[in-house]
Amino acid sequence: MVILMKKITNDYFIKLCDVVKRSLMDVSKFDDCLSDMITASEDDSNDHKLVYTNDKINMEVLKLDEYTKDFNKKRRCEMPELKENHQPSAVDAVCVNKKNEWFLIEFKNEPIEHILKSTPKKMLSSLWLIAFLYSKLSEKIADETDILKFAREHVTFITVVSSDKNGEYDETIGTTWEEDGAFYTPNKFIKYKGYYFKDVYVLTELGLSFFIEHFDK
Numbered sequence: 001m002v003i004l005m006k007k008i009t010n011d012y013f014i015k016l017c018d019v020v021k022r023s024l025m026d027v028s029k030f031d032d033c034l035s036d037m038i039t040a041s042e043d044d045s046n047d048h049k050l051v052y053t054n055d056k057i058n059m060e061v062l063k064l065d066e067y068t069k070d071f072n073k074k075r076r077c078e079m080p081e082l083k084e085n086h087q088p089s090a091v092d093a094v095c096v097n098k099k100n101e102w103f104l105i106e107f108k109n110e111p112i113e114h115i116l117k118s119t120p121k122k123m124l125s126s127l128w129l130i131a132f133l134y135s136k137l138s139e140k141i142a143d144e145t146d147i148l149k150f151a152r153e154h155v156t157f158i159t160v161v162s163s164d165k166n167g168e169y170d171e172t173i174g175t176t177w178e179e180d181g182a183f184y185t186p187n188k189f190i191k192y193k194g195y196y197f198k199d200v201y202v203l204t205e206l207g208l209s210f211f212i213e214h215f216d217k
Helices: 011-023 027-033 064-078 119-136 147-154 167-173 187-192 205-214
Strands: 004-006 034-036 057-062 093-096 102-108 155-161 199-204
Touching (some): 011 027, 011 057, 011 064, 011 093, 011 119, 027 034, 027 064, 102 119, 119 147, 119 187, 147 155, 155 205, 167 199, 187 199, 199 205
Parallel strands (some): 004 057, 102 155, 155 199
Antiparallel strands (some): 093 102
């Protein structure tokens, strides 16, 4: 039984949800896109195991990867000449706080070493998709028109990994989240920090519960 389900009520997140909903071919599919951290952490490729299982604290999120299924269908309808799959790669969850700080969250039920090659594609593809959706509907994320400048100042990319599969990183990653704390950024991700994103780091599922607790909704 979930003791605390945090609802994100700020205008920035509500607008994101509205943009995604208006972009869908079938508006009823939006119910699949609006989800929560526990559901978004499900590993479809591994017996549907959950990376985040703390049912004492959970939070509403937008499942951007769920939207991409509709995106692919819509592109094919609009451009029937397309022969290849044009479903972009997107993160599992997106949340936006009341200060318009964005968090793109990817769950990985595997050792950190295995995520270093696949994750950058989702980083950039997710950022592109969000920018595309807003521009397609002539909406603005903020007054800033340069999406990369906005991302460098307001968007953080977080990879959440299973502590069971990354025991050797316990002290490096840490199990808690602190607002002024230092987070673990793998060396191969450092180049994206301050260039494409405001911050890029890794949390365990234990750290994610602290993130949710302190999230300024």
